[in-house]
Amino acid sequence: MSIEVIKPGLLTSLQDAGRRGYAQLGLGRAGAVDEPSMQLANALVGNAGDEAVLEITLAGPTLRFQQDAVVALTGGLIEGRVEGQALPAWTSCFLPAGSVLRLGGMRHGCRSYLAVRGGFDCTPVLGSRSTDLHAGVGPLQGKAVQAGDMLAIGEHAAAPWFQSTQGMQALRWGLDPQPWLDYERAPLALLRGHHADALDEASQRALFSQRFMLSKDSNRTGCRLDGAPLQLRQSLELISEATLPGTLQLPPSGQPILLLAEAPVTGGYPRIGQLAAVDLPRLAQRRPGDTVSFRETTLDEALQRLGEREAALRRLLQRIEQRLESA
Template identity: 40%
Template sequence: MSLRVIKPGLLTTIQDLGRRGFQKHGVIVSGAMDTYSLRIANLLVGNQEGEAALEVTLMGPTFEVEEDCVIAITGGDLSPTIDDRTLPMWRPVYVKKGAILRFGRCKSGCRAYLSVAGGYAISEVLGSKSTYLRGQMGGYEGRALQVDDVVPFNGHSTILKHEWTESFIAAKWFVHAKEFLPSRIPVIRFLAGSQYEYFTNSSKLQFVDSLFKVSSQSDRMGYRISGPALELQHKRDILSEAVSNGSIQVPPDGNPIVLLADRQTTGGYPKIAQVITTDLSLIGQLKPGESIQFSQVTLKEAEQLYIQKEQKVKQLKVALSLALQ
């Protein structure tokens, strides 16, 4: 049981929630750029929420479905179709063997997540199926998908007994995407970074009062964002220290870098901010050229926002467990 790659798309990789516990050895975490979309894609097909899915970036791939299966697509809208019929997102879909699954024009967001019931039959490396491209580790042979790759999945025996004539059948119910993805310029909330006090007062104000744009020099390692140059009060030598997903470093040119899934384990640039966990998925859906705005919150507010978001996921899990019975 598998998906065969007809066209690979711009960047299609296998990702889960990351390779954790090895940063002290210099091994990066990787994982999905939009973890909420990945988790929901898995829940929709009855998987554990941390199971691996295909992360599809901007220009999507084309697959031949080589066995009946149940899939779900969440995240950015990359115009998915099956046999040239629009494929509804954010819901489970029964797909028939031989169907052609295509991703087309990017209508919104940047990354879509394709899950399959039973999960992809990919070996774990250090406890994760995530692909780390620079290290050629994990995923499908440590790289992005290519033409004629065959991506195996474990399948779901119960659906093989179901007979239908259409190339796919989508559930009538769905998850409301706007609960997890914004439809306008996102405001990214942050906590003060380790070196926040090193920056000038005018730079601190500009950071929250200005619009920044995502640079074309952005990837899974980090997003470079352009706007007013941020300045330190005095030049300082800073020892390299641990960085995390969402750390915002400011190099000498004054243009911030938001570190993301494939970030390095340590960094030596001053950090003005730390994006709160709740908003990391929003950054993962931004395209080069799109705008971004920042808003400072307290640690207590960040914790409350995290609890509220996780409660939504918990409620969704309960609703899905009833719907999938």
């Protein structure tokens, strides 16, 4: 059972929760940039939670399903159609064999996630089915999905909440995307980094007061933030130090770079901040041209917010499982 890629979309790749524990080899974690959306997509099709999904950026692919399939779309709000019929997002949908799913442009957000019951069946690399596009590691030789690719689907039982028919079906209930999408674009929580005090006084104020614009040069490695340049008091002689998703670096241009899922494991630029992990999915859904601003936070607050988000996510995942079982 497989899915044929007719058109690949702007940037579509296979992702799971990431490849963790290989920093000593110089390999970052990769994985879904908006992990809660990935988990919710998997839950809506009845997957265990970490099966590979398709991460779709700004404009989606066209896919032909060779066999019956149960799918779910979460993350950024994207237009989906099957034989002229709208595919609802944030719910579970049944597609009969031969269906062609056309995913268009994204109305809100930057990244959507398409899960299929059984997950995308590709060979794990170092324990993960994630594609690291920067390092060229993972499924499809570490490359984005291309036209003509055949994406296998893992073995799975039929979804008892759907009856096989000749047409598309969708559950009568779905999830509210608003708690998981950044509609208000409020300031992102940032901890001061190791080199924050090396900024001059004006730049220290500007870091938490000005609005930056997300550059078109941003990608899964990092977001380039355009704005009034930030300046150091004096040049620093640095050796490379550890970095991770959420690290805010300051290159010589004075335009900060906020690292994302494919962050390198070390970097030589001053580290002026660290984004609270709970706000990484919010950053992931900002698109080129959107504004980004920061508010200062503490480690205690960042950990508390992350714990609250994870608890809410666990409750929702359990509720989805219960509703599917009772459908």
